[in-house]
Amino acid sequence: xxxxxxxxxxGERTRGDLRPGRAVLAGSAxxxxxxxxxxxxxxxxxxxxxxxxLLPLVAAFALGGRRVEAWxxxxxxxxxxxxxxxxxxxxxMLRYAVVVxxxxxxxxxxxxxxxxxxxxxxxxxxxxxxTVLLVLLTLMGAEHASDWAKLPAESLGTxxxxxxxxxxxxxxxxxxxxxxxxxxxxxx
Amino acid sequence: xxxxxxxxxxxxxxxxxxxxxxxxxxxPEADLNFADRALLTVTGPVQKAMTGGVRGVGGFFSGYxxxxxVEKENERLRAALKIARADLVEQNELRxxxxxxxxxxxxxxxxxxxxxxASVIGRGTSARFRALxxxxxxxxxxxxGMAVLGVEGAxxxxxxxxxxxxxxxxxxxxxxxxGSVVQRSRARSVAVGDGDGDLELGYIRRxxxxxxxxxxxxxxxxxxxxxxxxxPIGLVTLAQAAESGLFVNAQVEPAVPLDRVSEVLVVLEPGxxxxxxxxxxxxxxxxxxxxxxxxxxxxxxxxxxxRR
Numbered sequence: 141x142x143x144x145x146x147x148x149x150x151g152e153r154t155r156g157d158l159r160p161g162r163a164v165l166a167g168s169a170x171x172x173x174x175x176x177x178x179x180x181x182x183x184x185x186x187x188x189x190x191x192x193x194l195l196p197l198v199a200a201f202a203l204g205g206r207r208v209e210a211w212x213x214x215x216x217x218x219x220x221x222x223x224x225x226x227x228x229x230x231x232x233m234l235r236y237a238v239v240v241x242x243x244x245x246x247x248x249x250x251x252x253x254x255x256x257x258x259x260x261x262x263x264x265x266x267x268x269x270x271t272v273l274l275v276l277l278t279l280m281g282a283e284h285a286s287d288w289a290k291l292p293a294e295s296l297g298t299x300x301x302x303x304x305x306x307x308x309x310x311x312x313x314x315x316x317x318x319x320x321x322x323x324x325x326x327x328x
Numbered sequence: 329x330x331x332x333x334x335x336x337x338x339x340x341x342x343x344x345x346x347x348x349x350x351x352x353x354x355x356p357e358a359d360l361n362f363a364d365r366a367l368l369t370v371t372g373p374v375q376k377a378m379t380g381g382v383r384g385v386g387g388f389f390s391g392y393x394x395x396x397x398v399e400k401e402n403e404r405l406r407a408a409l410k411i412a413r414a415d416l417v418e419q420n421e422l423r424x425x426x427x428x429x430x431x432x433x434x435x436x437x438x439x440x441x442x443x444x445x446a447s448v449i450g451r452g453t454s455a456r457f458r459a460l461x462x463x464x465x466x467x468x469x470x471x472x473g474m475a476v477l478g479v480e481g482a483x484x485x486x487x488x489x490x491x492x493x494x495x496x497x498x499x500x501x502x503x504x505x506x507g508s509v510v511q512r513s514r515a516r517s518v519a520v521g522d523g524d525g526d527l528e529l530g531y532i533r534r535x536x537x538x539x540x541x542x543x544x545x546x547x548x549x550x551x552x553x554x555x556x557x558x559x560p561i562g563l564v565t566l567a568q569a570a571e572s573g574l575f576v577n578a579q580v581e582p583a584v585p586l587d588r589v590s591e592v593l594v595v596l597e598p599g600x601x602x603x604x605x606x607x608x609x610x611x612x613x614x615x616x617x618x619x620x621x622x623x624x625x626x627x628x629x630x631x632x633x634x635r636r
Contacts, residue, residue: 171371174453175371175374175375175378176378177453178375178450178451178452178453178461179374179375179376179378179379179382179449179450179451180378180379180382182450182451182587183379183382183383183590184382185587187451187587188455189455190455211342219363220367221453221454222454223364223367224371224450224452224453224454225452225453225454225456225457225459226451226452226453226454226457226458226459226460226461226487226495226497226501227353227356227452227454227457227459227487227495227497227501227503228353228356228364228488229350229353229354229356229454229456229457230346230349230350230352230353231350231456232454233346233349234343234346234347234349234350237342237343237346238343241339241343273350276347276350277350280350280351280354282354284456284502284522284523286522286523286524287456287523290455294455
């Protein structure tokens with residue numbers, strides 16, 4: 141049976157069902173956060189945050205199976221994050237792309253009804269993507285010893301950020317129409 | 329080839345391209361591409377407005393929020409106190425701003441080269457890189473590679489510049505290296521950012537350990553062609569012979585509190601020196617916490633206070 145002819149539940153989208161508005165909303169939210177982080181947080185002593193709240197947003201799109209939006213978002217938000225990071229290194233873009241590459245195949249294979257599984261997943265994604273990046277930088281001779289030391293705390297911090305932000309990110313990623321959400325409502 | 333295999337190949341190809349992109353950017357790009365330029369033009373004014381708003385409101389709230397939660401019977405007195413404190417905060421802000429501007433004017437007069445004052449409007453969000461964004465750009469004559477100074481010493485260098493804004497790579501960034509001299513012994517070295525807010529002194533050989541000790545002031549050598557000679561970089565907080573290796577392990581705390589710097593000077597003529605009033609001679613070694621040392625930075629750089 142072809143993919144297009146697959147049986148769909150009411151409200152369920154096909155793979156070709158693009159919703160660019162969601163990605164634009166996520167990109168705008170990401171840009172707003174980066175502006176806030178670069179201009180507002182440093183003067184009040186919060187310049188260095190040990191977490192990345194944008195990574196769970198990218199993961200939310202990927203885990204939701206939004207293939208095109210997730211890739212576009214990973215590249216766009218990664219570019220913006222690198223730009224606001226001060227040095228256009230491309231590292232965040234690569235990290236987000238690794239996350240999307242890991243998360244997309246998990247769509248439909250893991251149960252995402254509550255926050256815990258996604259939060260655990262985001263922690264693992266952060267750690268693995270960070271490790272991939274650092275291994276790459278090590279091969280290039282550009283890693284720094286402190287980068288490895290920061291990775292566990294960054295993974296944990298990003299997990300906590302995901303725990304707090306996940307309900308919002310689910311909405312932005314447009315999960316309200318998916319099977320897990322309906323199943324949850326039907327059980328209530 | 330099956331569709332999943334094609335998709336996997338496409339993903340791997342994309343990751344390979346991104347990896348190549350990272351490799352090509354190991355040395356930061358000085359040129360802004362079209363997208364960067366457009367982003368800087370759009371987001372720069374927003375950052376400037378947000379930073380200005382936070383600075384304006386921040387001083388008020390720091391004094392004001394402490395009053396929240398006091399008992400009701402004191403409300404009238406508290407209201408009067410609030411007004412008085414708000415006035416005081418405003419006056420303090422003006423005083424601090426005035427002092428800062430006077431400091432900047434003082435520094436300007438000491439730098440022989442032509443300089444340009446700028447305000448910090450944003451900071452890098454990356455945990456890996458250390459950078460600032462300032463409200464001056466190519467329209468003001470700023471170009472990549474120019475030195476950026478603070479009241480207390482070296483801040484960084486211009487990494488890239490757009491029309492009205494520019495990014496500054498701080499001296500504490502892992503990509504930064506500044507030609508330096510130990511002020512007491514005149515031992516030459518390179519101050520490299522450790523990416524964690526401090527610097528490390530490179531290329532002082534183990535037999536020359538006596539040339540550098542805790543409390544020594546490190547200044548720019550001027551040999552890198554970026555920073556003027558004699559600008560304070562920082563204070564040595566650790567100097568020891570490593571268990572292995574050819575060189576001394578020396579850590580330097582930056583002279584400028586880089587997490588709080590809000591005004592800077594851009595040296596428009598790279599490599600031009602500082603006037604002779606700048607402290608060049610040997611200074612007494614000591615730690616920042618040592619009360620016996622009046623001011624480890626020697627004579628006040630700008631005639632106003634020390635780095636603390």
